Amino acid sequence: MSEDEDGGGGSAKSRGGGGAPPPFSDQVLEIVLENVLQFLSSRRDRNAASLVCRSWYRAEAQTRRELFIGNCYAVSPRRATERFRRIRAVVLKGKPRFADFGLVPINWGAHFHPWVSAMAAAYPWLEKLCLKRMSLTDGDLSLLAHSFPNFKELSLICCEGFSTAGLAVIAEKCRHLRVLDLIEDYLEDDEDEMVDWISRFPETTTCLESLGFDCVGSAVNFEALEALVTRSPALRRLRVNHHVSVDQLHRLMARAPQLTHLGTGSFGSAAAAIPQGGNNVVDLMSTFAGSKSLVCLSGFRDVAPQYLPAIHPVCANLTSLNFSYAEVSAEELIPVIRHCHNLQIFWVLDTVRDEGLQAVAATCKDLRELRVFPLDPTEDSEGSVSDVGLIAISEGCRKLRSILYFCQQMTNMAVVTMSKNCQDLVVFRLCIMGRRRPDHVTGEPMDEGFGAIVMNCKKLRRLAVSGLLTDKAFAYIGKYGKLVRTLSVAFAGNTDLALTYVLEGCTKLQKLEIRDSPFGDSALLAGLHHYYNMRFLWMSSCKLSVRGCMEVAQRLPHLVVEVIRERDEDDDHEAVEKLYMYRSLAGPRNDAPPFVEIL
Amino acid sequence: MEGGATNVSDPDNLKATELRLGLPGTDAPEKPTPANPRGSKRALLEANEEFRGKSKSPEADSNGQEAAPIAKAQVVGWPPIRSYRKNSFQSRKVEAEAAGFLVKVSMDGAPYLRKIDLKVYKGYKELKEALENLFKCFSLGELSGMEGCNNRSEYAITYEDRDGDWMLVGDVPWEMFISSCKRLRIMTGSEARGMRSSP
Numbered sequence: 110m111s112e113d114e115d116g117g118g119g120s121a122k123s124r125g126g127g128g129a130p131p132p133f134s135d136q137v138l139e140i141v142l143e144n145v146l147q148f149l150s151s152r153r154d155r156n157a158a159s160l161v162c163r164s165w166y167r168a169e170a171q172t173r174r175e176l177f178i179g180n181c182y183a184v185s186p187r188r189a190t191e192r193f194r195r196i197r198a199v200v201l202k203g204k205p206r207f208a209d210f211g212l213v214p215i216n217w218g219a220h221f222h223p224w225v226s227a228m229a230a231a232y233p234w235l236e237k238l239c240l241k242r243m244s245l246t247d248g249d250l251s252l253l254a255h256s257f258p259n260f261k262e263l264s265l266i267c268c269e270g271f272s273t274a275g276l277a278v279i280a281e282k283c284r285h286l287r288v289l290d291l292i293e294d295y296l297e298d299d300e301d302e303m304v305d306w307i308s309r310f311p312e313t314t315t316c317l318e319s320l321g322f323d324c325v326g327s328a329v330n331f332e333a334l335e336a337l338v339t340r341s342p343a344l345r346r347l348r349v350n351h352h353v354s355v356d357q358l359h360r361l362m363a364r365a366p367q368l369t370h371l372g373t374g375s376f377g378s379a380a381a382a383i384p385q386g387g388n389n390v391v392d393l394m395s396t397f398a399g400s401k402s403l404v405c406l407s408g409f410r411d412v413a414p415q416y417l418p419a420i421h422p423v424c425a426n427l428t429s430l431n432f433s434y435a436e437v438s439a440e441e442l443i444p445v446i447r448h449c450h451n452l453q454i455f456w457v458l459d460t461v462r463d464e465g466l467q468a469v470a471a472t473c474k475d476l477r478e479l480r481v482f483p484l485d486p487t488e489d490s491e492g493s494v495s496d497v498g499l500i501a502i503s504e505g506c507r508k509l510r511s512i513l514y515f516c517q518q519m520t521n522m523a524v525v526t527m528s529k530n531c532q533d534l535v536v537f538r539l540c541i542m543g544r545r546r547p548d549h550v551t552g553e554p555m556d557e558g559f560g561a562i563v564m565n566c567k568k569l570r571r572l573a574v575s576g577l578l579t580d581k582a583f584a585y586i587g588k589y590g591k592l593v594r595t596l597s598v599a600f601a602g603n604t605d606l607a608l609t610y611v612l613e614g615c616t617k618l619q620k621l622e623i624r625d626s627p628f629g630d631s632a633l634l635a636g637l638h639h640y641y642n643m644r645f646l647w648m649s650s651c652k653l654s655v656r657g658c659m660e661v662a663q664r665l666p667h668l669v670v671e672v673i674r675e676r677d678e679d680d681d682h683e684a685v686e687k688l689y690m691y692r693s694l695a696g697p698r699n700d701a702p703p704f705v706e707i708l
Numbered sequence: 709m710e711g712g713a714t715n716v717s718d719p720d721n722l723k724a725t726e727l728r729l730g731l732p733g734t735d736a737p738e739k740p741t742p743a744n745p746r747g748s749k750r751a752l753l754e755a756n757e758e759f760r761g762k763s764k765s766p767e768a769d770s771n772g773q774e775a776a777p778i779a780k781a782q783v784v785g786w787p788p789i790r791s792y793r794k795n796s797f798q799s800r801k802v803e804a805e806a807a808g809f810l811v812k813v814s815m816d817g818a819p820y821l822r823k824i825d826l827k828v829y830k831g832y833k834e835l836k837e838a839l840e841n842l843f844k845c846f847s848l849g850e851l852s853g854m855e856g857c858n859n860r861s862e863y864a865i866t867y868e869d870r871d872g873d874w875m876l877v878g879d880v881p882w883e884m885f886i887s888s889c890k891r892l893r894i895m896t897g898s899e900a901r902g903m904r905s906s907p
Contacts, residue, residue: 210785267790293792324792328872356868411795434796484797486789515787542787599786694804 135164135516142168152177171508178202179644181219182669185695186227198237199228199264205647206690207622208242209267212687216702221245223700229367230255233351237262237288244268250275254282269295273327277306283501284311287343289651290321298327306335317341321348323408328352338364345402348372351410362396370405375412375466376435390419398422407456408573414441424448425494431456433482439465443490449471456480459493459515466498470505478511478536488519488543496524503527511536516547524558528565537562538573544600544625547577554578561587563593570617573597583607587614597622605632612636622647630657639660640668645691653685655708661690662708669693670708671701749779809886813841815894826886832878837867839894864895 111192146168149155152175159169175198176189190196203219211352221243228235243265250271260283265271267625273296307329310317315337322329331353338344345367349358353374362368393411393416397403403423412435425448426442427625432442433456442465449455449624453474457465469476480503481494494516501521502509509531519541528534538561547554549602555576563569563586574582578601584594587610594617602608608628611618612635629652640646640661662670673687697707762865809827822842829835865877874893877885 207785210788212785267792293790294791417752433793482793483787483789486787486794488783488787515789540787544783544786570770597788599788625783706900 125416129563129595129663135394137169139164140310143172147172150175156459159261170606171489174198176200179225179389180691180693182695183691183693184223189655190227190231193235193355194231195234196228196232198239199224199232200239200241201243201612202241203244204242205622205645206242206620207624207647208650211623213689214673214702214704217673217705218698218700218702219243220700221249225249225256226528227250229253233257233622234259236260236530239264239266241266242268245269247271247275247278251278254278257283258350259285261285264288264290264292265294266290266292267294270297272297272302273304273306274302276322276325276405277304277309280306280309281311285316287316290319290346290348291324292321294324296325296327305329305333307337310337313340315341317342318343319346319370320344321346321372323348323350323374327364329437331357335354335360335364337351342367344368346370346405349374349377349406351532355389355416359389359393359396361399368400369402370429371400371403371408372431373406373408373410375411375413376409377416386570387650390416393419393629394422401426401455403427404411405429405431405454409435409437411569412437417441417445420445421448425453429454431479432461433458436460436466438462439468443468448488449473450475454478456482458482458484462483462493463495463498463501466494467501467505470501473506475507476509477528478503479506479509480513481515482513483515483542487517488517490517490542496520497520499523500526506534507531510534513538513540513573515540515542517542517548519555519558520550521553521555521558522550524555525561528558530559532566533568534562535568536571537566537569538571538597539575540573541576545577554582556585556612559699560589563589567592571595574601576601578611579603580607583610587611590615592617594618596622598623600625602626602628605629605635608632608637612639617640621645621650625650627652633657633661637664640665641692643692645689647687647689648685649687651685651688653688655685656683656684658685658688658690659708667692667694669697672706672708674704674706710712811891812887813839813842813892813894816896816899820842824892826889831882832885835877836865839892843894864899865892866895867892 114465125271140674142165146155146158146165149158149172150171155169155173159166170192171194173193174196174501176193176196177200178184178189179202181201181203185402192318201221201224203221204213204217207213209219219242221240221258229252233256236259238253238260239262245265245268253263260619263279263283263286266332271294276289279286285527317337320337320341329350329352334349335357338347338361345368347361347365347368349361350373352372353361353372353373355376358373362371393448397420400423406420406423406427406429409432414437417437421444424445428451430449431454432454436458437460440462441459446465446468448470453475453479455469455476457469457480464628466481468480481498483490484493485491494514496516497518499514499516499519502512503523503526507530510533512531512534513536516539519539524539527537541555548558555574556579559572559574559578559582562572569590572586572590572593572595574586574597580603583602583606586596590596590611591614593615596611596615596618598621605628608623609632611621612632616639618639622649628648633653634650634657636646658670658672662668668690669692670690671688672685673689675686701707810823810825813822813824815821824838826835826844829838866874867877867885869875869888870890870892877892880888
């Protein structure tokens with residue numbers, strides 16, 4: 110069962126599990142094999158090994174320690190736990206990415222419950238769990254906490270459905286907890302029902318290495334937090350939420366000078382207006398100077414510019430800086446960024462403007478990843494960064510591998526320049542916020558720019574396109590984007606040809622998400638040869654009909670074809686508003702809500 | 709509070725006292741949000757977004773605040789920014805309003821709250837007079853609770869500070885008070901007596 114490579118071999122592999130025990134000599138060979146295979150860590154290598162023969166399949170299944178499920182509906186929990194018996198770490202992903210932007214209705218699915226139930230029985234020695242875009246309840250967290258006595262690491266990314274009550278059980282029961290990372294989750298907390306979960310960690314010295322709760326909306330008990338940090342000598346990563354003030358941060362940092370990753374809470378407040386504010390900055394600066402191990406800074410909510418100099422002492426050591434919640438101008442950024450020679454990852458708001466990006470380009474020669482977010486994420490906002498900033502970055506940061514850039518307008522020339530300067534690009538995501546905006550200098554579509562990216566950036570695996578794009582852009586992508594695995598398309602293309610080019614040309618395509626583009630049934634059918642090789646296809650507000658989707662469902666029985674219909678007052682029952690389809694060994698799911706129809 | 713002018717169709721100004729969910733300044737969407745016992749807050753935020761997205765014509769846009777040359781109807785989920793990020797800035801603005809100088813004032817027994825701008829007053833005396841005016845329709849008599857006042861009436865003015873503690877108004881210098889006050893509460897009865905009599 111290979112989650113990523115060919116999904117067509119499913120039936121062959123299912124034979125490998127049961128049957129009569131192999132002869133003794135084979136058993137010895139298998140033990141030898143297991144001893145060798147245990148060193149294989151890459152799941153792709155393991156998937157390949159498992160296809161060699163039944164013996165290798167069994168040995169690999171016995172020695173796999175990390176289970177990666179890219180789509181929780183692609184396989185049933187029972188099947189996964191029956192094949193792999195000795196799993197210690199699980200990564201489980203649920204909803205399609207467009208759920209982050211409100212395109213997937215609430216209660217669509219991705220429930221953690223069946224998984225945690227199955228794992229509770231099958232993997233008593235489970236140590237690590239990472240969930241992304243899953244829906245989980247406090248009850249699920251409680252079951253987790255009670256079922257895995259050796260549990261060590263929990264990462265929840267973009268999940269929802271749980272609350273501080275669930276966190277309290279984790280804190281209390283997981284005595285070996287090393288990592289609790291909550292990243293952009295949505296907690297269900299009524300103001301009256303918040304639980305003081307920080308106080309529930311054991312009173313003794315803990316083995317906590319990483320604690321991140323910046324997405325928890327409610328304030329935590331600060332005294333308890335400070336005490337927890339004090340008795341956690343292994344703590345290296347701490348990310349607090351915006352309720353923690355600068356003064357409180359100061360105290361925490363004094364307790365934990367060994368931190369390598371720090372997420373500040375609020376970084377300056379109305380209190381900064383009070384005269385003592387000046388002294389605070391000096392004190393804070395010396396505290397930062399004492400944190401010699403810091404390599405990663407984030408947070409900076411409510412940043413008061415006069416506090417920024419406090420981080421100067423650590424800038425030279427920083428490899429990662431996240432200013433994407435800090436409304437910082439170019440003038441305020443420059444004194445900070447010019448110390449950051451070793452920066453590899455930089456996230457920032459467009460309030461720094463092109464000028465700020467030019468300063469980044471001048472200093473951060475080692476930059477690998479840049480993300481520029483919009484302060485005002487609407488189509489009509491005043492553009493703060495532009496093609497000028499993009500060109501500057503491309504000229505200064507030649508080692509760039511990954512870029513996410515939100516802007517109001519762009520030029521082909523800037524994108525072409527980047528394609529030539531940054532040959533190491535693996536991820537290129539350009540979001541021109543104005544829908545269907547052409548090159549603002551020439552008035553032409555953005556085809557040539559994106560064409561140059563796929564042509565020149567030979568390592569490109571992930572691409573997100575925007576602006577005015579004709580079918581030509583997609584012809585380029587199909588022709589040159591041979592390594593592209595993830596493609597995001599919005600408000601682009603003219604005809605079915607565009608999608609056809611992509612489906613026929615991008616042989617490594619795994620994840621395709623499309624919205625508001627004029628692609629219909631015939632384009633959909635052009636991908637029949639490839640859909641089993643993909644993790645999923647999402648198409649919303651395109652020109653699909655039930656008939657076309659039905660044909661796909663009939664021709665590809667191992668594909669689950671979901672039609673999501675939110676507004677049933679729509680007259681047109683033929684049109685498909687939202688299509689989500691994915692290969693699956695489990696068949697149609699039994700937890701689909703009423704607005705999901707599985708064809 | 710939207711002006712006290714009475715509406716012909718709403719003579720008792722019920723709309724002003726109507727309890728609604730929703731961000732200040734928006735009208736609730738007409739269509740019911742998807743029934744969901746959990747995640748109702750998020751459903752509401754998304755319903756608001758969807759509502760804005762659906763209204764195609766400017767007349768249908770009942771927001772009506774920015775009369776700006778028609779902002780294009782916002783499209784759901786575009787630009788692709790996670791709601792976590794969008795809400796971070798939005799809620800900060802709302803919080804900043806509360807923690808800044810616009811604060812809510814509640815009074816025990818009153819059916820609705822008021823909102824005042826602390827920056828407008830020069831000191832405690834003006835604040836007290838303003839509060840008396842705001843709530844006089846409830847026949848409270850004199851408000852007291854600050855130093856130097858007599859013990860005749862049974863009310864105390866308290867405020868919630870940045871740490872979440874309820875403090876008696878009047879102890880700290882005015883400037884410090886307005887920068888740390890998150891909201892006001894006019895306490896009544898025995899609670900009030902307790903506050904005032906403590907040292």
